[in-house]
Amino acid sequence: xxxxxxxxxxxxxxxxxxxxxxxxxxxxxxxxxxxxxxxxxxxxxxxxxxxxxxxxxxxxxxxxxxxxxxxxxxxxxxxxxxxxxxxxxxxxxxxxxxxxxxxxxxxxxxxxxxxx
Numbered sequence: 001x002x003x004x005x006x007x008x009x010x011x012x013x014x015x016x017x018x019x020x021x022x023x024x025x026x027x028x029x030x031x032x033x034x035x036x037x038x039x040x041x042x043x044x045x046x047x048x049x050x051x052x053x054x055x056x057x058x059x060x061x062x063x064x065x066x067x068x069x070x071x072x073x074x075x076x077x078x079x080x081x082x083x084x085x086x087x088x089x090x091x092x093x094x095x096x097x098x099x100x101x102x103x104x105x106x107x108x109x110x111x112x113x114x115x116x
Contacts, residue, residue, distance in 0.1 A: 007059050009099065010107035012045035012079070016086060027077060027086060038089030046085045046095070049107055057083045066102050067095060 018041070019026040027043060046063075048056045060076045060083045067074045072091045076083055087095045096106050 006103075007051070007063075008049040008105040008107055009046045009063075009085075010049055011092075012047055012084065014045070015039075015089065016043040016045055017041050018043070025077070027079065038092075042089040043086045044089050044092045044095075045079060046087070047080070047082055052082070060085055063099060063102075063104070066098055070094060070098050072098070 014029040015032065015038075016027040017030050017039075019028045027045070030039075030042060048059060051059060057076070063085055064074045064076055067085075067087065072087060072094055074085050074087045074095075076085055078084070100106060
């Protein structure tokens with residue numbers, strides 16, 4: 001898993017679902033729920049901040065393998081022109097925990113108005 005170290009990922013801002021008739025091969029964004037809770041069929045997308053290009057696809061495959069070790073299903077699809085890793089919303093915390101344990105940095109979104 002040394003190839004995962006020095007990788008930085010972040011969560012895409014939208015939630016997603018499998019596009020109609022294209023489960024496993026295409027996603028579409030869905031509107032946020034009023035209570036911010038996950039829906040049963042919603043997906044979370046993770047995108048690499050580094051590395052990029054062809055190497056990003058290789059890193060994403062390694063990330064997916066790391067998740068399969070803990071029985072978390074994932075799919076790698078092109079989204080916004082880059083490879084993205086999609087997992088079920090219910091698996092987001094297990095996913096980030098596993099990836100952090102493999103040396104992957106998780107970029108967190110924060111507001112500029114947050115108190116420091």
